[in-house]
Amino acid sequence: xxxxxxxxxxxxxxxxxxxxxxxxxxxxxxxxxxxxxxxxxxxxxxxxxxxxxxxxxxxxxxxxxxxxxxxxxxxxxxxxxxxxxxxxxxxxxxxxxxxxxxxxxxxxxxxxxx
Amino acid sequence: xxxxxxxxxxxxxxxxxxxxxxxxxxxxxxxxxxxxxxxxxxxxxxxxxxxxxxxxxxxxxxxxxxxxxxxxxxxxxxxxxxxxxxxxxxxxxxxxxxxxxxxxxxxxx
Numbered sequence: 638x639x640x641x642x643x644x645x646x647x648x649x650x651x652x653x654x655x656x657x658x659x660x661x662x663x664x665x666x667x668x669x670x671x672x673x674x675x676x677x678x679x680x681x682x683x684x685x686x687x688x689x690x691x692x693x694x695x696x697x698x699x700x701x702x703x704x705x706x707x708x709x710x711x712x713x714x715x716x717x718x719x720x721x722x723x724x725x726x727x728x729x730x731x732x733x734x735x736x737x738x739x740x741x742x743x744x745x746x747x748x749x750x751x
Numbered sequence: 752x753x754x755x756x757x758x759x760x761x762x763x764x765x766x767x768x769x770x771x772x773x774x775x776x777x778x779x780x781x782x783x784x785x786x787x788x789x790x791x792x793x794x795x796x797x798x799x800x801x802x803x804x805x806x807x808x809x810x811x812x813x814x815x816x817x818x819x820x821x822x823x824x825x826x827x828x829x830x831x832x833x834x835x836x837x838x839x840x841x842x843x844x845x846x847x848x849x850x851x852x853x854x855x856x857x858x859x860x
Contacts, residue, residue, distance in 0.1 A: 679755065679838070679850030680794070695847075727793060738782065738842050742793035 639663050643728050643743035650718045650750045658713040658746050660728030668733040669711040670695075670740065671703060673724040680727065686711055687733065718750045753777045755851035757839050762857045763829055771824045771837050771854045779844020785813050785824045786838040788853065794838055797824070826856075834858045 641662045650656055660669065667688050672680040682695030686705040700722060702714045711730075715722060725747050729740040755775045763769040775783070782801040786794040800806055800815035800822065812825040824837055836853040843849055 677759075677852055679840075679852045680848075681850070682847065685847075738784070738846065738848065739796045739799065740786075740794075740848070742795070744793050745791075 641728055641730055641741050641743040643726075643746050645746060646744065647747050648749070650715075650748065652719060652750060654718050655714070655716050656718065656748075657715075658726055658728070658748075660711045660713070660730075660743055661709055662711075662728075662730040662741070663709065664730060664732075664741065665708070666730035666732055666741070667708075668731045669705065670729045670731075671701070671711065671713045672727045672729065673697065674727060674745075675724050683713065683726075715748075718748075720750045722748065723750045724748060753843065753849050755839055755841060755849060757837075757851045757854045759852070760855045760857065762859060763826075765829055765831060765858055765860050767829050768825065768827050769829060769856065771826070771839075771856065773822045773824070773839035773851060775820050775822070775839070775841050775849075775851075777841045777843050777849055780817060781842040781844065781846055783813075783815055783822045784840045784842070784848065785811075785822075786840065787835050788838055789835045797837075829858050831858050831860070 670685040671683040684703040689708040704712045728743040757773045785797040788794040798813040805814045810827045838853045839851040840848045
């Protein structure tokens with residue numbers, strides 16, 4: 638059982654380039670999330686989705702876009718990368734039930750913007 | 752505002768017990784979570800508390816006091832593999848997780 642899979646795992650971009658991070662989950666989860674993790678800071682929510690065809694902004698959405706065309710996939714796009722977007726990006730999914738909210742994370746994608 | 756505080760780093764000895772504290776101030780409260788994150792890896796779920804008291808799960812226990820905005824994670828019989836960061840997170844009134852910066856736990860032989 639693959640769980641949550643992110644691609645690519647590593648990427649180096651030049652300022653101004655665009656790219657898309659792909660997240661796929663095989664647990665039939667309704668909720669999916671994109672976080673970024675920077676040294677000395679907690680995980681910060683970029684965007685999330687509560688179901689196929691829906692997206693919503695999180696804490697730090699500027700400079701990112703997302704799409705959830707299929708329930709199992711959640712895409713994170715950077716239209717014009719900036720050095721401030723150098724980070725480790727984690728995708729996560731959950732069943733969305735309110736009793737636990739346990740998140741299942743992908744392995745992370747390390748992005749460097751030069 | 753919303754704020755979660757936990758120590759940046761702690762050191763403990765193999766076989767000993769360590770308590771990692773977390774204090775929080777959030778708008779609304781729908782539970783507190785602890786996650787473990789080994790260096791270079793993804794966070795993994797450890798525990799969930801929504802009511803006051805202690806939840807025990809093997810060598811790990813988690814405690815919550817909602818009136819004090821306080822939780823701790825207790826790790827017993829420490830093993831070298833417990834060296835990791837421990838993330839405290841609360842679920843707010845919108846059922847979104849607010850994360851602390853994490854506590855890096857170093858286990859020495």
